[in-house]
Amino acid sequence: MKGIMIQGTASDVGKSLIVTALCRLFINEGVKTAPFKSQNMSNNSYVTFDGREIGRAQGIQAEAAKTEASVWMNPILLKPRSDQQSEVVLLGKGVKTLSGRGYRDSFYEKGIETIVTALAYLEKEYDVVVMEGAGSPVEINLKDKELVNMKVAELADVPVVLVADIDRGGVFASIVGTLELFTPEERKRVKGILINKFRGDLSLFQDGMKWLEERTGVPILGVLPHVENHMIDGEDSLSIGNAIKQRGEAPIDIAVIHLPYISNYSDIEPFFYEDDASIRFVKHPSQFGKPDAVIIPGTKSTISDLQYIKEMKLDEYLIDYVHHGGYVVGICGGYQMLGKSIIDGAGSDTGIPGMRIDGLDLIPAETTFMEQKDTIRVKGYYHPNTELKGKRELEGYEIHLGQTEMLEKEGFFLKLENGREEGYYRSDGKIVGTYMHHLFHNDEWRNLWLNSIRRSKNLPIRDVVYAQDLKEERYDLLAQNFKKHLDWEKLKEIVYEWEYQK
CATH class of the missing domain: 3.40.50.880 (Class I glutamine amidotransferase (GATase) domain)
Incomplete structure (x- = not known):
């Protein structure tokens, strides 16, 4: 499979937005592209053309890729119903409600089987698949039965790019710590690092970039800017809460x-x-x-x-x-x-x-x-x-x-x-x-x-604002903005020339 997986050092480092931008960049070059997230946890869902549910983020990423969203792009969706239980939506249809422990104990093999089927479908239908991980890939207490990070990269046999959020602080520790906690086999898949949500003077970060590359042996593929008010649908209430704060007051x-x-x-x-x-x-x-x-x-x-x-x-x-x-x-x-x-x-x-x-x-x-x-x-x-x-x-x-x-x-x-x-x-x-x-x-x-x-x-009445047209412009602006700060040619080389070195 030709593809790449975007994993993060933590939740909310910007993985979904980066995948959205990459989907638009690939399709703008004529490459038939699909997003993929094996397992999503969100109550913000998207209904596909055939009346099935997937995570909202993958629906938006499909829009950015100018393709029809399908259940194969997000085969497992967990919708929290309480602090202890979530509805399990499998291939777009709710099948049962389970506790976290019940899900891990009873669903893992079925989850793997479903993910493999979805990956096979996407490989047949698309030229490139841009995948998204979830949270941190090195949650040691969960790694033995995880269905969304390195296990999926292994099943798809794709390289990984690790994303860290510099805006929250601790970027060096989060990158080095994550890489240190990978197994040697997992570590071989990591072919690039992206620093996200950067503000300020990039020249002040040059020494830090050099140190990271020397310390980890992994190239930094880009330092992406903090994008204010991008107006592209978020995956969770945290992202929309941040957008609301940026909007301020109005009449x-x-x-x-x-x-x-x-x-x-x-x-x-x-x-x-x-x-x-x-x-x-x-x-x-x-x-x-x-x-x-x-x-x-x-x-x-x-x-x-x-x-x-x-x-x-x-x-x-x-x-x-x-x-x-x-x-x-x-x-x-x-x-x-x-x-x-x-x-x-x-x-x-x-x-x-x-x-x-x-x-x-x-x-x-x-x-x-x-x-x-x-x-x-x-x-x-x-x-x-x-x-x-x-x-x-x-x-x-x-x-x-x-x-x-x-x-x-x-x-x-x-x-x-x-x-x-x-x-x-x-x-x-x-x-x-x-x-x-x-x-x-x-x-x-x-x-x-x-x-x-x-x-x-x-107040004066106003004419209609056509939000979907503006949204399409936002996809292109986001992709163009990220491309300016990204080694796009190197990233494509990683995708097309990938071969796992055993």
Whole structure:
């Protein structure tokens, strides 16, 4: 297999962004390229064309590579449901929920088998595969059954580039320590080092680069700059949290309830392209303030997160906010919370069949959790009974266990192309609920919703911002920026001339 694996000295060193840039660099040279991460742990998922789930990062990397995302690019996805358990999504479909110990003890051989199958498919279909590791590859307590770092590099037989984050400090120790903890066989695969998130005067780091190369015998392939506000979807809530901090304040203040098991937070990323809108997370009533709009996002555990909202007394703030004319949008789990009640009929959300909890009672709806999860791409139009004008198509995807029934047969938000009536839209547009993830990625809808808020604040209305076009530009800018600071020819040489020296 022709490929390369990007591993990191720790989590959040920038592996996902580097893989994204490399995918765009290869495809821009006419090389058919696929991203790959054998095992991802994230509640931020991406629904493929055939209605399967993979990690959001690999979906974005596929976009950068100008190819259709598939389950072969992320065959194993772990979606945390609590501090102790995660749903195991295998080849895009949830198969079971396991503890960390249960996963290691019962899943390893199946995981290896699935990864080998995925690699064989990608090798047949693509010229180059750009792989991503996870966390640190030298977690000694986990190495005997790891499914995402050096074991995968061995299965694919590809070279490895090690990435370190200089912005967090300790870059020399992290690189040398990681290399020292590799076995001799693993160490032979490491053919380059990348220093990421560099700020300041590069000349001050020249002696350090020389020392690292002499100490390790591994060439430094580049010192990549810290990229501010790159606006490319992040893999986890840490990355999006950093993006929010960089955005600062703006005339339109949008508060997002930060649920403990928040999922698919990429739903809010299009607002980063709106100059007059700012996003902030709210975890506690003291942070609520006086927002212009509130978004209750998706969650991997709706009832647990609704209980959290009630424990924090955020439910009282939300209800009072709506009664005083505030704008609220609930997406997926957030939509379920807006209703009168939630019943865990199958025990699929809490493990307690029949458990019932009162919702926020802001819309006339009741949700019942089923055993099987719906995962599907959807398209639809504004429901003809709403005040919304024009037949604008909206598209997104649904991932949910619950089925929501409207207790009043009016107030639907969308009519899907299969004829199903979906979601809730209050007549004044100030309460919206829907199962459609990526609702705000529909540029015309986002503009319509924001213009309503602008009018209420006596702000000038604005034209539509086409975020996807801007996103494509961002992929190219990211790739060009990294290429300037990367020994691109040397990296390609490592890929094309790789041969493991036993």
